[in-house]
Amino acid sequence: MSATTEVLPPGPGFGEPDAEDLRQAEFPPVMPVAISTLVLIVAGGIVVAAQYGRPPKLTVPVVLLGLAALLLIVNAILVARIKEFARPVFHRVLGWALLAYVVIAGILEFVFVFDHTPGRELSLFTGMLVLFALDVPLMLAFSVARWQPPGAT
Amino acid sequence: MTDIAIDPAPGAGAPGADPAATPPPGGPGQGPPPVPNFNIVPVRALPIVAALLVALIVAIASNNLWALEFFHVFGGGLWTSLDLFLGLVLGPIIGSLSIPARVEFTTRFMPKMLLIMPTLVAMTLGAGFQLARHLGNLEAAYPHHAWVVTSYVIVGVMAVIALGLLEPANLAVLFELKKPHPNGARIQRLMKVFIYTAGITGIMQILTIFIMTFLASH
Numbered sequence: 001m002s003a004t005t006e007v008l009p010p011g012p013g014f015g016e017p018d019a020e021d022l023r024q025a026e027f028p029p030v031m032p033v034a035i036s037t038l039v040l041i042v043a044g045g046i047v048v049a050a051q052y053g054r055p056p057k058l059t060v061p062v063v064l065l066g067l068a069a070l071l072l073i074v075n076a077i078l079v080a081r082i083k084e085f086a087r088p089v090f091h092r093v094l095g096w097a098l099l100a101y102v103v104i105a106g107i108l109e110f111v112f113v114f115d116h117t118p119g120r121e122l123s124l125f126t127g128m129l130v131l132f133a134l135d136v137p138l139m140l141a142f143s144v145a146r147w148q149p150p151g152a153t
Numbered sequence: 154m155t156d157i158a159i160d161p162a163p164g165a166g167a168p169g170a171d172p173a174a175t176p177p178p179g180g181p182g183q184g185p186p187p188v189p190n191f192n193i194v195p196v197r198a199l200p201i202v203a204a205l206l207v208a209l210i211v212a213i214a215s216n217n218l219w220a221l222e223f224f225h226v227f228g229g230g231l232w233t234s235l236d237l238f239l240g241l242v243l244g245p246i247i248g249s250l251s252i253p254a255r256v257e258f259t260t261r262f263m264p265k266m267l268l269i270m271p272t273l274v275a276m277t278l279g280a281g282f283q284l285a286r287h288l289g290n291l292e293a294a295y296p297h298h299a300w301v302v303t304s305y306v307i308v309g310v311m312a313v314i315a316l317g318l319l320e321p322a323n324l325a326v327l328f329e330l331k332k333p334h335p336n337g338a339r340i341q342r343l344m345k346v347f348i349y350t351a352g353i354t355g356i357m358q359i360l361t362i363f364i365m366t367f368l369a370s371h
Binding site for chain 2: 018020031034035039042045046051053054089096100104114115136139140142143144147148
């Protein structure tokens with residue numbers, strides 16, 4: 001048992017806008033693009049799951065998966081092009097979140113493989129899980145790093 | 154567990170000091186309130202999470218209907234209760250607390266939520282999907298298939314809200330509180346997002362329970 005106390009030194013007013021607030025307008029729309037990617041992944045999953053037990057029509061989910069992949073690539077480029085950004089914090093959160101979501105996606109993949117999901121649907125689900133395991137960590141990492149000063153580690 | 158003690162604000166409680174003359178820390182024009190030292194991820198709870206996930210995998214791999222039902226009902230019940238309690242009961246209480254009290258509560262509460270919610274969601278959905286497959290509820294030929302697909306849509310919307318708004322807000326609050334000078338207005342904004350989205354997903358959970366109880370009784 002240890003008692004820890006951290007009293008902060010006097011700083012600017014607790015609720016006043018700071019430099020990070022002022023920088024928000026400079027950021028590209030990473031969060032809306034990431035949420036759109038997630039919506040496409042979820043929609044694709046619902047379309048495939050809704051056809052369970054009959055020969056599935058995969059055109060719509062394949063298109064949704066392709067669009068989601070495209071948006072994720074666009075988002076990665078958007079993040080890479082940000083100049084003033086707390087990149088060390090972004091990479092730290094991205095790494096740990098990636099680990100957590102790879103485990104979650106791995107459990108779901110295990111369920112699909114265990115259930116003998118047919119090859120085409122399994123490929124589609126695997127693609128969706130890969131995008132899911134990349135998109136969510138990107139959202140989490142960006143949503144933290146956007147509020148940190150560029151030099152923060 | 155780590156005991157967290159917070160020093161009184163400078164001047165507060167000093168002999169002869171007039172309490173009314175000492176504005177509370179964190180108030181307008183004041184410096185930031187004391188922030189207890191905390192871990193963003195409660196590392197000591199990770200083995201419990203790992204044990205629950207391993208048990209879930211074993212339940213799926215062993216096709217044990219009782220275990221699947223347990224994980225689905227237990228996880229879903231806790232998920233719903235937590236969301237509703239957070240959004241409708243705890244949220245308004247947090248909003249009425251002083252800023253130092255809110256900071257202390259947040260540093261103790263939010264790290265735990267970072268582990269509890271994803272674990273409950275994984276348990277509920279993983280076991281639920283497998284249970285529905287065993288019971289034949291996933292089949293397109295199932296008489297109430299439209300209800301099942303509606304539940305997919307509701308869960309899908311909840312997943313987008315939780316992963317796109319709730320979790321990022323949770324994490325951003327914790328990192329903000331780790332700063333030497335946390336921004337109170339930002340924490341308040343992010344906490345509002347967290348509490349409101351938890352409330353919304355809680356209400357959507359009621360719809361899911363409505364559908365699930367309908368399916369279980371037909």
